[in-house]
Amino acid sequence: MLITPGDILKDINIPADLRKVDRNKLPQVADELRQYIIDMVSVYGGHFSSSLGVVELTVALHYVFNTPDDQLVWDVGHQAYGHKILTGRREIFHTNRVYGGISGFPKRKESEYDAFGVGHSSTSISAAVGMAVGSNHNGEKQRQHIAIIGDGSMTAGMAFEGMNHAGALKDANVLIILNDNCMAIDPNVGALKEYLTDITTSKTYNNVKDDVWQLLGKMSTFGNSARKIVAKIENAMKGALLSQSNFFEALNLRYFGPIDGHDIDHLVSVLEDLKNIPGPKILHCLTVKGKGYAPAEKEQTKWHAPGLFDKVTGVIQKKVYDRPMPPKYQDVFGNTIVELAEKNSKIVGVTPAMPSGSSLNIMMKAMPDRAFDVGIAEQHAVTFSAGMATRDLVVYCNIYSSFMQRAYDQVIHDVCLQQLPVIFCLDRAGFAGADGPTHHGAYDIAYMRCIPNMVVASPMNEEELRNLMYTFQLEETQKLKTAFTIRYPRGEGVMPDWKRPFQKLEIGKGRKIKDGEEVAILTIGHIGNYAVKACEILEKEGLNPAHYDLRFVKPLDEAMLHEVFQKFDRVVTVEDGCLQGGMGSAVLEFMIDNGYTAKVKRLGIPDRIVEHGEQIELQRECGFDSEGIAMAVRELAASTVLI
Ligand SMILES: Cc1ncc(C[n+]2csc(CCOP(=O)(O)OP(=O)(O)O)c2C)c(N)n1
Ligand SMILES: CC(=O)[C@@H](O)[C@H](O)COP(=O)(O)O
Ligand SMILES: [Mg+2]
Structure with a gap:
């Protein structure tokens, strides 16, 4: 489907193009970027509302900072769609999260604008601090390092570890942007959330703080003597107001905000100012998750990653089945x-x-x-x-x-x-x-x-x-x-009538799914259903492998494994986990420890990074979908076993 970008956006391929745009046109850039994200995600899917919430921030950051020399570190990275679109990937954005296409997260090997690879949360501050120390070490004192972190991600210990270190590094050019929308995927929780709400709503605190920081911010651009005065005022202020009432200040991070993260003009002004204030600092921005798309603003959890939807009606597509489906x-x-x-x-x-x-x-x-x-x-x-x-x-x-x-x-x-x-x-x-x-x-x-x-x-x-x-x-x-x-895996199981009476299972006991000849297939977990299908395929070809479901990787069902190795000299193990140290390894250890010899083919995730795509595409790539299992059995059955 052809989705065209708006009038200004179509000429912005990289941030250098954006930086040529008149400042008064930035709201239009933001509107067009937001619309483009809505258009694309509604048709191609992916994370949604987090990117909508940082549209203005994204435009302002690339406008003010000299990316890719200055380092933007997006926390989690699920909000970086605008960043991707503005950094040379608009034309391939339709391949987002698709097998063989671009990643849904920033990735160093994908673009020089992706300063740090991400997906797990709360790494941005530590990474930015490391970058700042590295830049200083390399004599690149002007380089800026910006961590953009959500209020949810800020709840993790790692974020605190990063701030604790940053506050002790007076020379580290680190700007932390706290993107506070009161949401994680579900509503954000905990005392920090309450605290952020408190400092956002305390009028007295904010009036005094704004005056003070305006003064300090301006003065710090004036060179050494002014900086000394700033430091003195700061110290005085710390005892009097800020360190007592501001958590970040107490960690030696200069705190600015809270500001409206959707007022792009103000954002640009503030970021311009902060660029000139050296050392570690934090800008608290208030944003709305799903901003600009009413259904997403209203039901924020549902629209975190909604799947495909009709952008006009806001109706999310649901798969329709002609039979009862198993639950997730x-x-x-x-x-x-x-x-x-x-x-x-x-x-x-x-x-x-x-x-x-x-x-x-x-x-x-x-x-x-x-x-x-x-x-x-x-x-x-x-x-x-x-x-x-x-x-x-x-x-x-x-x-x-x-x-x-x-x-x-x-x-x-x-x-x-x-x-x-x-x-x-x-x-x-x-x-x-x-x-x-x-x-x-x-x-x-x-x-x-x-x-x-x-x-x-x-x-x-x-x-x-x-x-x-x-x-x-x-x-x-x-x-x-x-x-x-x-x-257990992401997605559905196999039993539409799943709610059956409970039964106690024996710990360390597997089960034989079917008897067979020549080759035994050993599986663990849901992937065993692929082996069931593989057996059906093979049966039509006249092959009849046995199939055992281990159920437990630890402790192993030793009695069952003795049976397997006494009966079979060809064994295929299948797991949806890494081959090294996995279930197949456990079976090999058992075999060696017990003096058995057999030809064992282990199927699972190989020792390399497997990229993104549908689960079944990746399983096929790694050779443990049903056809891959069948192939392994065929090959083993046809091979000569010299033991
Ligand atoms: C270590 C880790 N735990 C859990 C997650 C799952 N996760 C992804 S985004 C998210 C919520 C993040 O909230 P926030 O940082 O506030 O970002 P927002 O979506 O609100 O912009 C969670 C819990 C993760 N990515 N990494
Ligand atoms: C960004 C992130 O970590 C989550 O949003 C994750 O994508 C959720 O995955 P599920 O859809 O499997 O819950
Ligand atoms: Mg949030």
Whole structure:
């Protein structure tokens, strides 16, 4: 579909073109950019409302700063569509998040304007501080380093670590732009949010502060003697007003704002001023998530990443099916935890800022006192869960597989070493799809199975997910002095009639899906359904492989593996996780440790970065879709085994 940019936007290919535009035309540039984002995302999909909220900021930043020499570091990066469109990627923007196309996030190898690769939140301040120190080291004292971070991302420990360091580096040219829209994906939470609202609404504080900073800001451009006076006034002010009442000032970050992040003319003036004030500083901008598109302003969570929609009516496209569809795994989790919690009063749920994404919002609604959104704080989520477990609560801590990477030490140090029976539910395990490598849940089997006092399981369908959740909360299981991991993928399962009575599962017990000859296929989790299809394909060709679902990667079902290696000298292992250290590796370890020899073909995610695309496209690329599994079996069946 041909989508044409507006009159001014069409001639802006890179920021140098933008910087030639008359300042009084900038509102028009912003309007056209906003419209272009609406046009494109409605037809091609992607993250939406975050980019709409920073349109004016994006234009003003590229107008005032000398990008790409000055470094713009977008936090998370889901709001950087305007930035991409203004930095040479308008013509290819229709390939955003598509297999083989551009990434939905800033990416260093994609553009010199993407100063830092991103996808996970709260890295921007640390990265910008590092860049500033690097620039100083290289004698590039004039270079500016700007971190644009949302109020949600500001809740993470890493953002505080970055500010703590920045405040101690008087020479670091770092400007933090706090894009405060009171939203993460769901409404933002926590004391910091309350604080930001307080300083935004306190009139007295703002009047005094504005006068002071206007004076200081202006004076600091006048050279050394004026700077000394500024420093003196600053010190006096710190005791008197700012450090007491302003959190950022207390960290030695000069705080400016709050200002209207949609008033582009004012933004340009303020940024021009700040450019001339050296050292670490923060500009607090107030914006509206979804700005300029009424439905998105109204229902901000729904429009974070809405899928395709009719931009005129605001109706989001829904897939229509001619048969009952299986539910998403996340919804099975969300409903099941409520069902279990109704019977077991010890059960609580935790999510670090993903209530909608994990479906813990179902419990938050039904049992608000027993379900916690702790903000973007994976490390805290894990240790907070550990703390509750010491008091005998049964904790389901739900974290996307790739975000759990942040909290690895907490899993080891605070949970497993202390033998606390926290139940980790790792959603989005395997390929995340269009979000790409930052979000792929590729490593969890490998990083969880090497920790002592950890059980690692993965359900092949909805019923198994329910039964694993059920089993792990039972009193006798909680007493085992081990933590539990249940990993499951993004998207739907396979059972439309998923709500079946709970059954206790034996820990470390897999199941044989089918008997067979010549080759055995071993799978873990949902991907086992691909093996079922592969067997159907192969059957038509006269091949009859056996299929075993391990269900547990740790502990392994040793009896089942003895059966496999006694019966078969050709084995295919299939997992939607990294090959190195994954389930296939565990099977090989078992084989060697027990003196078996067999030809083993391991299918899974190879030791390279797999980019974005639909999950099935990426699985095909890596050779573990149904056809890939069938091919591996064919090849093994035809090969000579010399053992
Ligand atoms: C470490 C990590 N945890 C969780 C997420 C998922 N996530 C993506 S955007 C987002 C909310 C970000 O809120 P904010 O920074 O305020 O940006 P806004 O969308 O409001 O502009 C969350 C929780 C992530 N990307 N990284
Ligand atoms: C930017 C980010 O990290 C989230 O918005 C993520 O894209 C959500 O992914 P899901 O759609 O799988 O919840
Ligand atoms: Mg926000």
